Amino acid sequence: MKIPLRGTAAVAAGALAPSAAAPVLLPLRTSVTHTNLALLLVVVVVAVSAFGNRFAGALAALSAAAWFDFFHTEPYQSFHIEDRADIETAVLLLVVGLIVSQLAARGRTMKRVAVTDATHLERLHGTTRLARSSTSSDDVVQQVRQELVEVLELRACRFEYGSLLGRPPRLDPDGTVKVDGWIWDLEQQGWPEGEIELRAIVHGRHQGRFLLTPEPGTDPPSLEARLVAADLAAQAAALDDEVVNVGPRP
Incomplete structure (x- = not known):
């Protein structure tokens, strides 16, 4: 633990x-x-x-x-x-x-809950506005990647477009984390080792995935934060244009 x-x-x-x-x-x-x-x-x-x-x-x-x-x-x-x-x-x-x-x-x-709720709402609204107005999926992915780093307190985040390779731990839309198909006890065990996959899916179509690298020693994100992260990833999948790879945050 x-x-x-x-x-x-x-x-x-x-x-x-x-x-x-x-x-x-x-x-x-x-x-x-x-x-x-x-x-x-x-x-x-x-x-x-x-x-x-x-x-x-x-x-x-x-x-x-x-x-x-x-x-x-x-x-x-x-x-x-x-x-x-x-x-x-x-x-x-x-x-x-x-x-x-x-x-x-x-x-x-x-106090933290009140501030966090307002911040999460602004993140979702800002990303939704960008997704609706932008003609570049790259801009949306960049925006979502940065938001994910902040909302989940990550060390880095990158985006991959295309087929899924390997079976890394996965953050699902319901906020649970799964490792080899089993639900991981995030609150008790913290993040699993290695990168965590967050898929960008819209209308059942897989557009790519974010690969999350947690910051060692930080508290696991709340369920609310994980649900917001899943919603942000869905915004990145909302555009039908081709998504380009985005490197780790500097």
Whole structure:
């Protein structure tokens, strides 16, 4: 199973950021209330959640509560708490950190979804306008190739016209990826090795195929992004003129 680089970094930050922030706050231990120190650690939890995901945020909340206990409650440098008020503060830090981390992750997700939806719609409209107005299939293929690189976060994309050679992994119009006829678990396994085929088909007629080269270490594209990619490929097949080969994006 491939672990996305950003997800790995977020989890690492969730575990390490509170442990780094808690000792930095030591000079404030005698002049600032424990409640305020806990709130400062909540800020760290929010920052991790905004950068990463729900799991990273939850891990940061647990880490913040543990290191608050270790550095800022008596007996110091111990995970034992004697004072009842400190126990309540540590528990509240954990609960508030968990709640805030989930809200921050959800807010980031909703914002990304809204922006992504608008961007996908503009991609489809722009390509459709070009396909209707252009007399050169080469222009449409170039446009679609560039859009595919962006929407799927690819390293490269090229177009082949003509017969299908070999049996590379294939991205189908329903957004699934198939390897040797079997559905590939993209969310769990990431992109399969090598180039992935995306066929340009219109009215049942095969006009060519895009060969996609994913960028290593990136998160797998969402189902919505894969469906948009399939629609873009269909636009490239909409013209009946001969399609010329397009090389990899510089």
